[in-house]
Amino acid sequence: MSEPLLKLEGLTKHFPVRSGLLGRQIGAVKAVDEVDLDIAAGRTLGLVGESGCGKTTLGRCIVRAHDPTGGRLLYWRPDGSSIDVARLKEKELKSYRAEVRMIFQDPHSSLNPRKTLREIIGEPMRVHAYGSADEIDQRVGDLLERVGLRPEYANRYPHAFSGGQRQRVGIARALALSPRLVVADEAVSALDVSVRAQILNLLMDLQEESDLGFLFVSHDLGIIEHVADEVAVMYLGRVVEQGPTEELYTRPTHPYTEALLSAVPDPDPAAKRHRERIKLLGDIADPAHVPPGCPFHPRCVYAKDTCRTERPPLREVQGRRVACHFAEELDLRGVPDPDVREDPVVKA
Amino acid sequence: MPADDVLLEIEDLRTHFLMDDGVVCAVDGVDLRVRKGETLAIVGESGCGKSVMARSILRLVDPPGQIEGGTITLHRDSGPVELVGADTKLLRQIRWNDIAMVFQEPMASLSLVHTIGSQIVEAVRLHENIGKAAARKRAIEMLDRVGIPMPARRVDAYPFELSGGMRQRAMIAMALACKPSLLIADEPTTALDVTTQAQILELLRDLQDEFGMAIMLITHDLGVAAQVADSMAVMYLGRVVEYGSAEQVLATPRHPYAQALLRSMPRLGRARQRRLTAIKGMVPPPYARPDGCFFHPRCEHVVEGRCDRVSPRLLQVADRQVSCLLYEEDK
Numbered sequence: 137m138s139e140p141l142l143k144l145e146g147l148t149k150h151f152p153v154r155s156g157l158l159g160r161q162i163g164a165v166k167a168v169d170e171v172d173l174d175i176a177a178g179r180t181l182g183l184v185g186e187s188g189c190g191k192t193t194l195g196r197c198i199v200r201a202h203d204p205t206g207g208r209l210l211y212w213r214p215d216g217s218s219i220d221v222a223r224l225k226e227k228e229l230k231s232y233r234a235e236v237r238m239i240f241q242d243p244h245s246s247l248n249p250r251k252t253l254r255e256i257i258g259e260p261m262r263v264h265a266y267g268s269a270d271e272i273d274q275r276v277g278d279l280l281e282r283v284g285l286r287p288e289y290a291n292r293y294p295h296a297f298s299g300g301q302r303q304r305v306g307i308a309r310a311l312a313l314s315p316r317l318v319v320a321d322e323a324v325s326a327l328d329v330s331v332r333a334q335i336l337n338l339l340m341d342l343q344e345e346s347d348l349g350f351l352f353v354s355h356d357l358g359i360i361e362h363v364a365d366e367v368a369v370m371y372l373g374r375v376v377e378q379g380p381t382e383e384l385y386t387r388p389t390h391p392y393t394e395a396l397l398s399a400v401p402d403p404d405p406a407a408k409r410h411r412e413r414i415k416l417l418g419d420i421a422d423p424a425h426v427p428p429g430c431p432f433h434p435r436c437v438y439a440k441d442t443c444r445t446e447r448p449p450l451r452e453v454q455g456r457r458v459a460c461h462f463a464e465e466l467d468l469r470g471v472p473d474p475d476v477r478e479d480p481v482v483k484a
Numbered sequence: 485m486p487a488d489d490v491l492l493e494i495e496d497l498r499t500h501f502l503m504d505d506g507v508v509c510a511v512d513g514v515d516l517r518v519r520k521g522e523t524l525a526i527v528g529e530s531g532c533g534k535s536v537m538a539r540s541i542l543r544l545v546d547p548p549g550q551i552e553g554g555t556i557t558l559h560r561d562s563g564p565v566e567l568v569g570a571d572t573k574l575l576r577q578i579r580w581n582d583i584a585m586v587f588q589e590p591m592a593s594l595s596l597v598h599t600i601g602s603q604i605v606e607a608v609r610l611h612e613n614i615g616k617a618a619a620r621k622r623a624i625e626m627l628d629r630v631g632i633p634m635p636a637r638r639v640d641a642y643p644f645e646l647s648g649g650m651r652q653r654a655m656i657a658m659a660l661a662c663k664p665s666l667l668i669a670d671e672p673t674t675a676l677d678v679t680t681q682a683q684i685l686e687l688l689r690d691l692q693d694e695f696g697m698a699i700m701l702i703t704h705d706l707g708v709a710a711q712v713a714d715s716m717a718v719m720y721l722g723r724v725v726e727y728g729s730a731e732q733v734l735a736t737p738r739h740p741y742a743q744a745l746l747r748s749m750p751r752l753g754r755a756r757q758r759r760l761t762a763i764k765g766m767v768p769p770p771y772a773r774p775d776g777c778f779f780h781p782r783c784e785h786v787v788e789g790r791c792d793r794v795s796p797r798l799l800q801v802a803d804r805q806v807s808c809l810l811y812e813e814d815k
Contacts, residue, residue: 186677187648298766299530328529329704333748333762340759355677358707362750362760385752399682400752401707403734416679420647471753 140212141317141349142198142236144173147222148206149190149197153424165424167193169373170207172450175317178343180350182364182381184357184396186420190373195319195353197222199238200229211236214316234264237310241322243302247294253280253305254290260312279308283338300331304338311342317349324359336363357400361385361471369393372423372431379456386470389458391436394468430461438466490559491666491698492518492541492583497554497568499533499540508770510536510549512722515798518666523692523699525713525730527706527745531767533722534702538668541567542579558582560665580611584659588671590651594643600627600654601639604661611662626657629694631687649680653687663695670702685711706749710734718742721767721778728804738806740783777809785810 148171150164167190175181183191196202198209200221209221211232221232237260240246247256257279258272266272277287283304294302303323310318320339324332340363342348354360360367361381368378369392377390388394395416417435421427427434433443442461450459460466499511511533518524526534539545541556556567560582567578579585587593595603604623605616614622620639627635630653643651652672659667669688673681689712692699703709709716713730718739726739737743747761765782768774774781780791791809798807 186679298769300766328767329706329745330529330748330763331766333750333760336750337759337762356750357678358750358752361752395679397752399678401678401681401685401705401711402752403706403710403746403749404751416683420677420679 139177140174141177142175142212143210144171144198144207145210146170146172146207147194147197147204147209149193149202150205163424166190166373166426167423168197168204171370171373171375173368173375173378175349175351177316177349178347179366180343180352180364182360182367183351183353183370184355184360184367185370186355186396188372188420188423189370190423191353191355191370192321194370195238195321195351198317198319198351199233199236200224201238230264234260234313235315236317236319237313237315239303239306239310239318239320239323242326243299243306244294244326246306247302249294252291252293253285253308256294256305257290257309257312260309264313266313275312276308279311280305282311282342283308284334298331300327300335303327303331303335307335307338307342314346315348317351319351319353321353322355323352325354325356332359339363357385357396369396372421372426374431374459375450375457376432376460377456377458378450379458383456384470386472388468388470389453389456389463389466390432390460391438391466391468392432394470395435397471398469430459438462489519490517491520492516492700493555493557493559494537494541495555495557497537497540497556498552499536499545499549500552501549503548506771509722509773510770511540513554514719514722514724516717516724516727518698518700519715520665521692521696521698522714523701523712525701525703525709525716526719527703527709527716528719529704529745529767531721531770532719534719535670537719538585538670538700538702541668542583542585543567543575544585558666577611580607580659580662580664582664583666583668584662584664585668585670586652586655586659586672588674590648590655590675591643593655594651596643599640599642600646600658604639604654604658607658608661622661623657626661627654629691630654630657630660631683632657648676649683652676652680652684656684656687656691660691660695660697664697666698666700668700668702671704672701673708674703674705681708688712706734706746707751718745721773723778723807724798724805725779725807726804727798727806732803738801738804738811739779739808740785740810741779744782744784777807 147168149168150166152161153163153165155162185191193202197204204222210218211221212218254276257276261272276290280287280289285304324335327335343350352363364381367381367384368375371392377393388397429445430443430448433439448459448461450457453463494514494516497511497514501508501510514537528534536545540551551568558565558567601623605619608619608622624635624639627638632638632650632653673684716730716733717724717727720741726733726742737746744763748763763782776792776794777796780786794809796807796809798805799811801811
């Protein structure tokens with residue numbers, strides 16, 4: 137078991153909804169609601185869910201771009217001591233921010249167009265007093281090389297680069313201070329398929345080299361399956377299922393996970409015949425108006441009376457955590473093993 | 485090719501952008517056919533010209549882009565019509581009535597200050613000689629048909645009052661209001677969540693069964709294409725590199741680019757913690773197209789001294805068309 141890096145305990149982020157002339161608070165959007173998660177060194181935790189489920193807010197709380205409104209964010213320092221990052225003041229966050237970095241989704245808007253790559257990648261090193269100007273320049277060159285760009289590019293501006301190259305610059309900047317944990321928020325979603333594979337491979341190599349912990353936030357279940365050791369599925373601010381990637385994909389225990397998996401379009405023409413889609417009823421619920429009982433019940437095809445009134449707790453079932461009253465009883469379909477998939481008749 | 489079931493025939497279409505720095509050949513000699521009632525998926529990465537190609541059909545390419553050559557023939561019941569060089573009046577008649585289009589971002593293509601209903605009514609009344617009340621009735625029918633709950637009320641809703649999936653449904657309702665024989669859908673589900681995407685794709689399939697129209701689906705996602713397409717064309721840098729039945733292209737791609745594209749996708753159930761096979765290099769910048777075969781600098785099977793000189797033609801190889809010199813040598 138690898139050492140723990142970050143432990144989320146009941147992490148909560150509510151955004152107030154204000155109205156009227158005095159801006160009185162009339163409610164709250166429960167973007168992240170009592171989430172417990174662990175992230176370990178050298179491991180990747182994948183976070184999936186539809187838009188509005190709170191996955192991005194969660195990632196931003198971890199880097200403290202948002203201040204959590206409740207819960208704890210326990211971080212283990214390299215010396216083994218732990219601190220609650222959620223309570224730290226802005227000034228005390230500096231060393232944490234050097235060790236926990238973020239890669240953003242859009243490589244076009246996350247790089248300052250008026251700065252050269254040297255300035256962009258060197259900036260965190262200057263802020264954290266990494267070394268002399270020469271040392272920083274040297275490291276910028278090394279980093280560019282590491283992410284597959286030429287060191288001579290350091291004097292160029294972002295506009296001279298393609299989307300994939302810019303994302304490499306964003307990765308180089310995130311790695312500048314040798315972080316221990318990287319939060320990648322839809323880091324490859326804006327890239328073309330052929331470039332996406334290059335970036336994913338790069339991230340996996342970097343992880344192997346330096347025992348990086350990753351929180352990989354994405355709506356794309358294919359990518360999450362590819363990179364993550366463990367997956368947490370979020371719905372309306374809460375984790376509804378969490379477990380090791382392979383088990384969760386082959387045998388989901390939450391109906392929402394099942395529906396998400398069945399919605400992924402598979403390019404294999406044979407799969408079209410074998411897979412049946414689980415239809416989700418309606419649209420994603422509004423996080424400002426979370427339905428009573430199980431938040432997923434209005435869209436769930438298995439919903440019973442209990443689901444409409446009682447909120448299912450997140451509990452241990454068969455080595456993973458799931459928030460469904462009927463997790464043991466439901467026989468849900470996941471993604472079949474491709475080797476078995478070829479002749480389903482034999483199995484039936 | 486039997487001419488009687490072909491709806492749209494594109495031959496040697498070239499759409500170029502005359503920029504200050506040079507000419508960008510966004511569409512560079514595309515040949516395609518859409519048969520009546522079928523779904524043709526056009527797949528490729530950004531910059532491959534798939535959207536410009538589709539927009540050229542209805543002449544929606546903004547300057548400095550312009551159609552430089554080629555023919556686009558629409559086979560109507562009353563006879564074939566040539567769209568390249570057709571006058572604006574004829575094009576107006578063809579838009580919506582014969583060919584309608586759905587775009588990626590519904591919020592950007594719907595008017596923000598008009599209700600969904602009034603936008604559909606306007607489109608219908610521009611193209612058909614019917615009264616306001618009848619057009620409104622048609623709008624409600626269409627909204628109901630695309631699965632918008634409470635259509636009689638939603639007809640008076642503004643686009644911002646609808647969710648992303650609902651907006652895309654409203655766009656589809658609008659596009660189908662005049663019962664076109666071809667629907668061009670340009671990345672209709674890219675801005676949507678997977679679950680909503682699945683619903684919209686299913687809706688498109690159902691509507692196709694009901695209305696019998698052909699669909700040209702532009703997408704970068706091979707998975708999406710696999711769900712709905714009968715035939716498929718893979719584009720790279722303004723050219724079609726492989727064209728055939730969707731099932732065959734996906735199961736046994738022949739062009740090295742199509743092969744590499746399929747391999748580089750993480751696919752459910754077979755990608756666990758395995759390295760992806762990436763395509764080396766990147767899509768070249770628009771002003772610097774490679775000589776010979778456009779794909780040769782990134783191709784695994786490149787033949788030095790041949791692929792970088794000779795430009796491959798789109799050839800019939802067994803069950804489909806491929807533009808690769810590897811297959812020309814076989815002959």
